[in-house]
Amino acid sequence: MVDTIFQILYRDGMGRVGKLSTPHGDVTTPTLMPVIDPSDVILSPNQMRREFGVELVMTNAYLMLRHFGEEAAKQGVHGALSYDGPIMTDSGGYQILRYGDVEVSPEEIVRYQDAIAPDIATILDIPTGVQATKERAAETVQITLERAKQAVELRSNPKLMWCGPVQGGLFSELVAQSAREIGKLDYQLHAIGSPVELLEGYRYAKLVDLVMTAKKYLPLDRPTHLFGAGHPMMFALAVAMGCDLFDSAAYVLYARDGRYMTSEGTFHLEELSYLPCECPICAEHSPDELRRVPQDERVKLLARHNLHVTFGELRRIRQAIVEGSLGEHVELRCRAHPRLLEGLRRLARYRDFLERFDPVTKPSAFCYLGEESVNRPEVVRSWSRLNGRYEPPQLPILALLPAFGKERPKLEEPERTHLVRLIPPFGAVPEELEEIYPLGQFQVSRELDTMQIKSVAESLSRFLERYGGHYERVLLFNDERRWGKSLVEACKDVGKKLEVIQL
């Protein structure tokens, strides 16, 4: 058994910056493995390492077997690609998804990978796909699990790390079963299968269900790979769900098509008047110049631009994790496309689960960027602090004071009064908890939107439901111009104890 050599250096929510140690060097995650077609190398792995900081590349063991046969086994995959850095091999699962079948047995592909010795190898799984019926989906999960168990017995090269894929497609209970079972086996990392069709169709809400279900049941200390994902516009969302590795040939497939990636979406070179990017290729060329160069050269230039954008976004995400602003970064990216926004909104269903992984304090301030921010772990936590173990101090008067008032009103009996501030979007915040992160450190629009008001009103009515009985009097300092009738509404069950003081 190979030790799982994955060290988590920083975290923010479920996102993490990690170090994956392989026999051919360390890999910083999250990262993308550019897929190299061994029979048609557009950019060499060495050039990618130099130019973009690529550390890990992927190639396909099934295609190597078909093109080079046992010849490649002699020189190994590192010799075949002339690259001495870390390499992962895929097994032909993707070819099954696209073409229905492959001409190789699962045993053969395990033995072949043991022989060509990549740093990370993959068993021959059966991708579920999104068209599968439930019966077929269950079958793909079952066969993949049987092959995963068989591969553990067959493996003979102790240096290799092995990737165990999760299948199940759109059927959450099957994804859960697949993740739970494969997580018990001796694998060093896991891949989440079948996202490609969801990504191609912009079905990000379904993607969120797939990834979050798998992550709930996979061992969290093993790196998670999202098969076939390669567009920088969705990296932030995927990393926030705990994905560490991506692989894709999109950089070159898009380039062949004249498609130009950005972190916000895709353009076609034909439609660009300006190149919206800071990379050297875009700084040195105009769209017209790119359109005029011969096709082969243009593919290379566009592929290089696509990789610059990809790795630039990955570095931005890593930095966001280090400073604790991944949530803000995800919201920015998900506002680039309505379907990504759907994905972000779907993620709200998993907010209690996500909250468990969020660090209790972060180097940067919490920034409220819009209605989706109320689902961030910091807000969920400020609500949950008032459940269960919270005990209000033994004081007879409760004063409810909305945030952003001009000045603090004079209290008649301050020593007998428990002050609770109403802070959007965090809700009811007892004075003694005000210094806990992020309450001492946040940025929020003072022009309240409906979600900020709703979040505070809901939190306040829950607070009063739970603790209202502790107090003899409840004073609500109301600022109706800002809050409308929402705060008075939230206090309606307090009854005669309530005194409303207009600010």
Ligand SMILES: [Zn+2]
């Ligand atoms: Zn560029």
